[in-house]
Amino acid sequence: MNNSPIAYIGEHAWAGQLGHALTLISLVAAALSTIAYFLGAERMDAAWTRLGRLGFRAHSVAVLGIVSLLFIMLFNHWFEFDYVWKHSNLQMPMKYIASCFWEGQEGSFLLWTFWHVVLGNILISRAKNWEPHVMAVFALVQVFLAFMLIGLYVGDWKLGSSPFLLIRELPENLGLPWTQMPSYLSVIGEFKDGRGLNPLLQNYWMVIHPPTLFLGFAATLVPFAYAIAGLWRNERSAWMAPALPWTFFGVMVLGTGILMGGAWAYEALSFGGFWAWDPVENASLVPWITLVGAGHLMLVNKRKETSLFSALTLTLITFILVLYSTFLTRSGVLGDTSVHSFTGDGMLPALVRFLLIFIGISASLLHPDKRQRWTYVLLSIVLLIIGLAFAIEVEAILLFGLLTFIHLIQSYRKGFNTNDPEEALWSREFWLFIGALVLLLSAVQITFSTSIPVTNILLTPFKGFFTSMGQSLGWEGLSKLGNEGLSTPSEAIAHYNRWQVPFAIIVSLLVAVTQYLRWKKDEFSRFVKQISIAFVLSVIIAAVGITLLGYSLRELQLGFMFFTTAFAAIANIDYIRSALKGRLKNAGPSIAHTGFALVLLGALVSTSRKVEVSQNTRSMDLRFLNEGFSNNKDILLYRGDTVRMDEFYVHYKSKRPDGVNLHYDMDYFAVEPRSYAKGDTVRIGGTLFHARVSHTAGPQFLEQQPEFWEALESYSKRDLWHAREWSATRPGKQLFALSPIIQLNEKFGNVPEPSTRHWLTRDLYTHIRYAEMAMDPDTLPNGTITPDDAWMPKRKYEKQVGDTIVTPTSFVVIDSVYIMRDSATKAMLGDRFTVHAAALRIRDLYTPDRWFEARPLVIYADGQPVMGKAAEVAPLRVLYGLATVDGEKLGIEVAESEFVVMQALMFPWINILWIGCVLLALGSGMAVWQRVRGK
Amino acid sequence: MKRSHIIALVLIAVAMAAFIATLADSSTFVDLAEAKAKPGKEFKVKGYLDKSAPVEYEPIIDANLTTFTLVDDNGETCRVRLAKAKPYDFERSESIVLTGHVNATGEFVAHDMLMKCPSKYNEMQQMGQVEG
Structure with missing residues (x-):
């Protein structure tokens, strides 16, 4: 074994070493900063605080260094680094370098860390005497995040993962x-280029969505740090004043980030909507919900010493939920339940500890008594050690949960249970409190359903018990808890909607009325008088809306939600007029509330009144074929074909490659009534009709038949087969074109991207569900002249003369096979070649009396087929080829014209949702601005 | 009774209801043998695509029907009728999770499918083998 270091050629190993060093510096500096700030806070010593600040500045410099270094590595394409190789390549446009930066686990942790650094430095200059406490919390969180980037193995479990690892490391x-070869970089071809950023992520959403979302996550740390600081200094309410603007800043940014995610999914991904209750989406929604609750309870507490415990708990829980969401999406625990969670990579143990430590810190500080705090902390540490030592971590975590629960109840009883008189029923604070509780319940329900995989792990110790109980009681629910194992709801969207619609109804009702109530105690009659205009207006609008959209009694809940969300929007707009007298300066909350209500209203209408317009477009009901056949939900479009789809004719014009994308150009035409001239012949079923007069067709043939059409007495079969089917409408002028895309990607797989037509009142959203990708000439029938991809891959049949073939669209009778011996052929080809022809009779499978003929040829030389000429039956869009002839045995090839399967969805009034998003962000921003300036 | 007590009771009741309803709505992961033993009952089954058996998809006849064969982790196989268009890169999938039930003829009728494609490629390891 050679121990001297290998001198690798062309490696930028210094960058890796610098990166590791900077990560270590950032960790040590954050740790020192934590300790110094801690001492500064405990002793109220300015010197320690200054040292803490110095530590945090050093940490900040190190983090900025890490960020710059990773950008340099990506810019220069140093593919010897795993992170660079996995997330970038040479072809990728430079503008997406930022997307590469945060595509991976390490980069997104770094982004999060970066935002904490930014916010931490703002707080250093603004937090004044709160600085040591607040920054101690910040620095502690940074210690943990630095651990997530350090990439150390401690025994079996991995502590974070570094973006500075070389591939050979x-x-x-x-x-x-090969890792021993000094010249491996130039010898091994794979190092020339990276795997690259998934092309699906090469769009502007990937540039703006992650930074916004992570800034939102980072913002939740500020109120958390203030809450901890408040408990620490035993100033249990004073922390709220400085934390309040930050809380609503978090509401704005996190909310924007979440909705951007929805917009991205809707615009560029083929989920068929903007929200799918996917665990990853839920994990970011839940902290937002609790943050909104926390912020409103802080507002209550500013006026009155109530709701203290709930305000504290919700604030603390919000950041813990952010950590929990990191745990859910990064640990791999979601595994089979989410489409886009990260794979675990052994991060689970570290993430669990991270989470438990912050739960422990928060819970311990809620108790007013110092001794009790330490007892709880000690017991928790003992549990952790026992769990680790005896490998019974699940049991230890459950006991820790129980301990925390008991500790919280005691904390409440000792420190927060006051005997103050209750709040008046008609007061703003009471209903704000109720609203926060409903938000909490909504968050609990989402968390509970999303956490089913976690619940399963936590239930492991009781599996046997639940299984036997379930069997002896015959109770299915218990068996599910037992060995069967829980899984996420099979109708996930229906499951979440069932719970969240009632919550949304209550919350939007509260959003409508609560601002109209005064603090402390209000006169009910004054309140009624002030809100009555908005109420009456909403009833009218709701009545019109519900009627137009056709919400029936069975959809009572949805109809009611329409009313409450409309009421919330109108009441808040009216509030600006009636209570604020049009002063827009103070209108932030009202605008945000209106936005929130419109988001709910838009989501309600666009989702519940979504129409699958691509459904049942075929003329026949497929269910008659077989019970197993469903009516197609999606439309099948032959290239060049124009078919009716809802209120349009859609025409599949062309397939157009453009870089990695394959565009499917679809033209949309208006539907016009068809005009017939005198003497036109049409077919209805097995009968031909003659137009008596020139006319425009009505919707039903039979209605107009006696007046306009005359049945023909006699006609040849051929006339019948070739006559056009009667139709009431025809394509009119072109309205617009859409180009849904399939992104071809060998490394990441082919993915569809939707194409959407936007109107003011609705959107037509289309995407390709299926298209044939294997289009090489070998799959085409013998004798196909155009070896392009105009035909689907051939089907092969080995048959004899007299046999029949059933293809998906046609019924083929092989009448005969013969050799063409005419002199013209002979003269042209000479004696070496023999031309075989098959006489095929072909029937449209779905129209019993519609017959065609086809004569495909094959030329043999020396007993081998050398060439052929396939025959197309244009009305059926099918090509028939003759591959081989061996006496009476024939090889027949059949190919259908190229087609795609497309889904088209109509989302009505989705713009209400987007307008709501903008108002929500704008209003929250105004409210934050007003609070910051008003100070 | 104080108003806060009533609120607390309502909270607990709703939370309990949510818990039970989630339990009722949740499906369970089983293997194919179990799903076959209880035809008609809805389950989630995890396994992978049997690449030796044909994957049939005739969009001309039914654009929302894909049939294929699933192998579960115990090696048990079952023909599956999936009420969806054939997914992109189906043949490349690593593992699949189906939601549905076994019908009277012993086929698994699935209305939903979650497909995991290989997210990590082992190019580097293959490279090492080539060089070594």
Whole structure:
């Protein structure tokens, strides 16, 4: 074994070493900063605080260094680094370098860390005497985040993962022969280019969505740190004043981030909507809900010493939920329940500890008594040690949960249970409190359903018990808790909607009325008088809306939600007029509330009144074929074909490659009534009709038949087969064009991207569900002249003369096979070649009396087929080829014209949702601005 | 009774209801043998695509029907009728999770499918093998 270091050629190993060093510096500096700030806070010593500040500045410099270094590595394409190789490549446009930066686990942790650094430095200059306490919390969180980037193995579990690892340093590559080659970078071709950023992520959403979302996550740390500081200094309310603007800043940014995610999904991904209750979406929604609750309870507490415990708890829980959401999406625990969670990579143990430590810190500080705090902390540490030592971590975590629960109840009884008189029923604070509780319940329900995989792990110790109980009681629910194992709801969207619609109704009702109530105690009659205009207006609008959209009695809940959300929007707009006298300066909350209500209203209408316009577009009901056949939900479009789809004719014009994208150009035409001239012949079923007079067709043939059409007495079969089917409408002028895309990607797989037509009142959203990708000439029938991709892959049949073939669209009778011996053929080809022809009779499978003929040829030389000429039956869009002839045995090939399967959805009034998003962000921003300036 | 007590009771009741309803709505993961033993009952089954058996998709006849064969982790196989268009890169999938039930003819009728494609490629390891 050669121990001298290998001099690798062309490696930028210094960057990796610098990166590791900077990560270590950022960790040590954050740790020092935590300790110094802690002492500064405990002793109220300015010197320690200054040292803490210095530590945090050093940490900040190190983090900025890490960020810049990673950008430099990506810019210069140093593919010897795993992170660079996995997330970028040479072809990728430079503008997406930022997307590469945060595509991976490490980069997104770094982004999060970066925002904490930014917010931390703002707080240093603004927090005044709160600085040591607040920054101690900030620095502690940074210690943990730095651990997530350090990439150390402690025994079996991995502590974070570093973006500065060289590929040859990856654990799976250690010891492989090529890692010993000094010139491996130039010898091994794979290092020339990286795997690259998934093309699906190469769009502007990937540039703006993650930074916004992570800034939102980072913003939740500020109120959390203030809450901890308040408990620490035993100033249990004073922390709220400085935390309040930050809370609503978090509401604005996190809310914007979440809605951007929805917009991205809707615009560029083929989920068929903007929200799918996916665990990853839920994990970011839940902290937002609790943050909104926390912010409103802080507003209550500013006026009155109530709701203290709930305000504290919700604030603390929000940040813990952010950590929990990190745990859910990064640990791999979601596994089979989410489409886009990260794979675990062994991060689970570290993330669990991270989470438990912050739960412990928060819970312990809620108790007013110092001794009790320490007892709780000690017991928790003992549990952790026992769990680790005896490998019974699940049990230890459950006991920790129980301990925390008991501790919280005691904390409430000792420190927060006051005997103050209750709030008046008609007061703003009472209904704000109720609203916060409903938000909490909504968050609990989402968390509970999303956490089913976690619940399963936590229930492991009781599996046997639940299984036997379930069996003996015959109770299915218990068996599910037992060995069967829980899984996420099979109708996830229906499950969440069932719970969240009632919550949304209550919350929007509260959003409507609560601002109209005065603090402390209000006169009910004054309140009624002030809100009555908005109420009456909403009833009218709701009545019109519900009627137009056709919400029936069975959809009572949805109809009611329409009313409450409309009421919330109108009441808040009216509030600006009636209570604020049009002073827009103070209208932030009202605008935000209106936005929130419109988001709910838009989501309600666009989702519940979504129409699958691509459904049942075929003329026949497929269910008659077989019970197993459903009526197609999606439309099948042959290239060049124009078919009716809802209120349009859609025409599949062309397939157009453009870089990695394959565009499917679809033209949309208006539907016009068809005009017939005198003497036109049409077919209805098995009968031909003659137009008596020139006319425009009505919707039903039979209605007009006696007046306009005359049945023909006699006609040849051929006339019948070739006559056009009667139709009431025809394509009119072109209205617009859409180009849904399939992104071809060998490395990441082919993915569809939707194309959407936006109107003011609705959106037509289309995407390709299926298209044939294997289009090489070998799959085409023998004798196809155009070896392009105009035909689907051939179907092969080995048959004899007299046999029949059933293809998906046609019924083929092989009448005969013969050799063409005419002199013209002979003269042209000479004696070496023999031309075989098959006489096929072909029937449209779905129209019993519609017959066609086809004569495909094959030319043989020396007993081998050399060439052919396939025959197309244009009305059926099918090509028939003759591949081989062996006496009476024939090889027949059939190919259908190229087609795609498309889904088209109509989302009515989705713009209400987007307007709501903008108002929500704008209003929250105005409210924050007003609070910051008003100070 | 104080108003706060009533509120607390309502909270607990709703939370309990949510818990029970989630339990009722949740499906369970089983293997194919279990799903076959209880035809008609809805389950989630995890497994992978049997690449030796045909994957049939005739969009001309039914654009929302894909049939294929699933192998579960115990090696048990079952023909599946999935009421969806054939997914992109189906043949490349690593593992699939189906939601549905076994019908009277012993086929698994699935109305939903979650497909995991290989997210990590092992190019580097293959490279090592080539060099070694």
